[in-house]
Amino acid sequence: MNKAVKTPSLWSRLSPYLKGFHLFFLIAIIFSIISSVITVIGPDKLKEITDTITKGMAATIDIDKIASISLSLAILYGLGALISYSANFIVTTMIQHFSERIRNAIAEKINRVALQYFDSHEQGDTLSRVSNDVDLMTQSFNQSLVTMVSSIVLLIGSIFMMFKTDWHLAVTANVSVFAGFALSSIIMIKSQPLFKQQQKVSGYVEEVYSGHNVVIFYNARHQDKTTFDQINHDLYNSMWESQFFSGIMMPLMQFIGNFGYVMVCVVGAVLTIDGKITIGTIVAFMSYVRIFTQPIGQMAQAGFYADLYNSQFIEEVA
Numbered sequence: 436m437n438k439a440v441k442t443p444s445l446w447s448r449l450s451p452y453l454k455g456f457h458l459f460f461l462i463a464i465i466f467s468i469i470s471s472v473i474t475v476i477g478p479d480k481l482k483e484i485t486d487t488i489t490k491g492m493a494a495t496i497d498i499d500k501i502a503s504i505s506l507s508l509a510i511l512y513g514l515g516a517l518i519s520y521s522a523n524f525i526v527t528t529m530i531q532h533f534s535e536r537i538r539n540a541i542a543e544k545i546n547r548v549a550l551q552y553f554d555s556h557e558q559g560d561t562l563s564r565v566s567n568d569v570d571l572m573t574q575s576f577n578q579s580l581v582t583m584v585s586s587i588v589l590l591i592g593s594i595f596m597m598f599k600t601d602w603h604l605a606v607t608a609n610v611s612v613f614a615g616f617a618l619s620s621i622i623m624i625k626s627q628p629l630f631k632q633q634q635k636v637s638g639y640v641e642e643v644y645s646g647h648n649v650v651i652f653y654n655a656r657h658q659d660k661t662t663f664d665q666i667n668h669d670l671y672n673s674m675w676e677s678q679f680f681s682g683i684m685m686p687l688m689q690f691i692g693n694f695g696y697v698m699v700c701v702v703g704a705v706l707t708i709d710g711k712i713t714i715g716t717i718v719a720f721m722s723y724v725r726i727f728t729q730p731i732g733q734m735a736q737a738g739f740y741a742d743l744y745n746s747q748f749i750e751e752v753a
């Protein structure tokens with residue numbers, strides 16, 4: 436009875452190329468978490484400022500209190516921006532060193548693989564792995580590693596703060612945003628195979644151009660042109676459809692965010708008239724909706740780029 440072979444995880448395959456970076460990666464994650472927490476705290480300070488101004492309109496506005504809250508908020512945002520920049524700097528530097536190691540590993544692997552490998556693989560496919568695939572992987576990791584951590588913290592933190600502030604508006608914001616995100620997720624799932632098809636033409640073109648003399652010698656120009664026309668036609672269709680789907684993602688996400696704003700304002704106005712919440716709560720929730728929709732889009736984009744990367748690349752390099 437044959438036992439199923441357990442496929443090693445992507446992280447275990449990449450682990451040899453990440454030696455020496457684990458501490459820096461941990462620091463970047465910690466910085467990212469701190470920056471996200473600061474971002475979530477900000478709207479609560481805005482709520483205090485708005486409520487202080489609203490109460491003061493009937494008598495005297497407490498300028499000292501507003502100045503104190505504003506100063507603390509400015510310090511928080513400045514510290515958050517500095518920490519976020521440090522996290523991005525660390526990750527970018529780490530990813531570029533990682534990319535350098537991968538390219539060196541590919542060069543060493545090419546020099547020791549059997550000739551049978553080159554007979555069974557297009558030359559353009561090999562060249563594409565050294566250039567296009569490494570760039571794609573670098574882009575994927577650069578947009579996925581710390582972004583996923585900060586997005587998760589922002590998402591959980593914003594949901595917690597929304598329910599802590601007012602559960603009525605929290606339910607309104609969550610339902611409206613998640614309904615729109617469900618629609619965008621369906622679109623992304625449908626569009627991912629279209630982006631993968633675009634990589635097929637690269638290997639073929641590089642193969643034909645690098646072996647141009649062989650094509651001429653065997654008088655295969657007409658055959659290669661026919662094959663290229665078919666691949667190019669398929670590429671046109673996949674490019675058009677993929678760009679169409681990717682083009683509507685940003686307007687869709689903006690619509691989701693604006694729809695959340697509208698719902699919060701409408702429900703918030705009703706609750707304010709009934710005396711259940713203050714105007715500062717509505718102001719805070721408008722910021723929470725922006726913070727809430729941002730990580731959802733970031734996680735979707737990061738997961739999208741990660742799915743584009745073919746794990747077979749790591750298997751052949753390792």
